[in-house]
Every structure is written in C-alpha cells, then in structure tokens.
Amino acid sequence: xxxxxxxxxxxxxxxxxxxxxxxxxxxxxxxxxxxxxxxxxxxxxxxxxxxxxxxxxxxxxxxxxxxxxxxxxxxxxxxxxxxxxxxxxxxxxxxxxxxxxxxxxxxxxxxxxxxxxxxxxxxxxxxxxxxxxxxxxxxxxxxxxxxxxxxxxxxxxxxxxxxxxxxx
Numbered sequence: 001x002x003x004x005x006x007x008x009x010x011x012x013x014x015x016x017x018x019x020x021x022x023x024x025x026x027x028x029x030x031x032x033x034x035x036x037x038x039x040x041x042x043x044x045x046x047x048x049x050x051x052x053x054x055x056x057x058x059x060x061x062x063x064x065x066x067x068x069x070x071x072x073x074x075x076x077x078x079x080x081x082x083x084x085x086x087x088x089x090x091x092x093x094x095x096x097x098x099x100x101x102x103x104x105x106x107x108x109x110x111x112x113x114x115x116x117x118x119x120x121x122x123x124x125x126x127x128x129x130x131x132x133x134x135x136x137x138x139x140x141x142x143x144x145x146x147x148x149x150x151x152x153x154x155x156x157x158x159x160x161x162x163x164x165x166x167x168x
Contacts, residue, residue, distance in 0.1 A: 003044060005082035006099050009033055011048075014073035015061045021048075021073045023081065025059040033060055039081040047081050096152060098127075101144075105158040106131050109150075114161060120144065131161065 012022040025033055033039070034053040041047040046066075053062040067073050085099055098120035106114045106129075118139055119130040127144035142148050142161055151160040 004085040006085050007082050009081040011076040011079040013077045014070045017070050019067045019069050019073050020061050023059045023062055030059050036083045042080050100154050106161045107158050
C-alpha cells in the first residue's frame, strides 16, 4: 500500500536575496515544519530538507538544503509539501485528520452503504465531507458535525452519515 501523505505546507516564494523561502504552513504551529525537516512532494519523492526556519505571518521563512539562490527559491513557488501520516501525533478522542476521513465508507444509520468520503474541506464556515455515492451519481456535501456524522470508525473504515432533509 502507498504511504499516506499529509500536506503540511506550500512554498509561497523567495524571501530576500540569500535563497530563503516563504512557506505557508498548514500546521497548528508553523514551526512544526522545521521539526518534520524532510518534506516530501505529493508523489512521495524528496521535496525540501529544512535546515533552519523562523516564524513569519502564516508560516515560516526557511532555509533548505536544496536551495542556495533567490532564483532557486523562486523556482520552488507553489511546491506542495507533505509528510507521512504516521509522523503526526495521534489526534485526541473525537478529533480527526482530514486525510483519515477520505476514503471511509459512508453508511446510513441502518448500516446500508451510501458511498465513500471523497474529500474533507473547511471553506471557512465549518468542516464539510464530500460524499461520492456508491451508484456513481453526483457528489454531495455533508456538514462534519455530530448530528450529520454521529459515528466515525477509522479503524474499521466507515462512518455513519445522516443526510440533511432538503427543502425547496
């Protein structure tokens, strides 16, 4: 099985003239990127090896082994940075990493399979799950709340979903 990767940042561009990069962090503590150090590309190949970093608004300013000049730093703009899922601490009870939710079987309260979780997103108004129906019809969004997803069983690979009643 392919190693599950979690996106932890994205290179925003060069900083200064000495080959530093601005990295937008997707971690609670942006300085955690330095602790992870060996960041990967989306395909699992080596991305950046951070050697130093300092906090900046929304992320870090970092030095990486692979970058020596401003031009090399600028060429990295847009690079998505990942770490293996098993490098993250286990979440607290009733907390989940989005990556752990993607791929879970979505079941109705009676246990019938509805589909699979295609994506998990937070567009600013709360967490949402995109459900891909088993019959191949169009995906739909479900608020990731206790009312709409009362049971999540990561170990067994499923969650219960209560689809909202749609009114016109």
